[in-house]
Amino acid sequence: MTETTTSFPSVTLADRAAILDTLHRYTAGLDLGDADLLASSLTEDATVDLGPAMRRIGYDFPPLRPRESVVSALIGAVGPLDTSHAISNVRSTVDGDVATVHAYAQAQHFEPGRGSDPAATRHALMMNRYTATMVRDGERWRIQHLDIANAWFDGDPTVLLGE
Template sequence: MTLITIPKNASTEAKLQALVDENQIVDAIHRYTAGLDFGDADLLESALTEDATVDLSLAMAKIGYEFPPLTPRSTIMGGLLPAVGPLDTSHRISNVRVAITGDTATLTCYAQAQHYLPGHGPKPEETRQALMMNRYQAELVRSRDSWRIQTLLIDNAWFSGDPTILIG
């Protein structure tokens, strides 16, 4: 569930637009994670502005790795998709909060991500995995056809498993 504040005296049109915007903003974070889960470059790219920055440095430092912020979108695509796309992985988004100001928005949420080596996820006997609960804070902007992530800061709340799965 997401929560936005809509003034009580807002027009019906303004209320409807706020709900449409909220839905599109949440969809951007789902496009981002689904793009990684399915190794879908078009879907991942559709979630990001051309000058986007994804900063995993806080999350990765907590599990013992240095990882610089990735920018622009082409660097994000070249860095994350080859690393995460081949894995048997799934992201679950929860506790979503959205604040909209004109054509910009802030989204915070949790993203729980389960990672297995390629082809190992469906095997019941497989125990080597990496499970992360991350906090996402995203700044988004309205584009012509949708909302897109301009900056995404990822911090780790907790981790379980083998971190080497994440770095190949």
């Protein structure tokens, strides 16, 4: 019997922690409505493509770019909502100063001020697949390109539009 090995680019624990921190800065920026925190996760020329996720629930949404437009659009749309994003199943490969990252993001969205209301039933719960290209910026990693595809959805999609 012969043993087969596959060579993968080396990823240090520090890289893994910094890459995860980038995803957490991105989603915490959304949840907290914190434009500076969200911006800290993105390169200046960042592109965020929510199109695949939004088309799945019936909306056309163009890619957002650069960072200023991403932050403005997402803080304006998601910032007012009561949201929580949970990141899991993070896998990454690193080649020098570029990383390819795959993760799941489960995101619960309620109308503003309704997230803590036990009687609130109108919500939008999404399980999305993130595919990101990140680049090393000193000690931090930043998202250069993020594609968001929807795996499943539960609830009322109009919550996402503030309707």
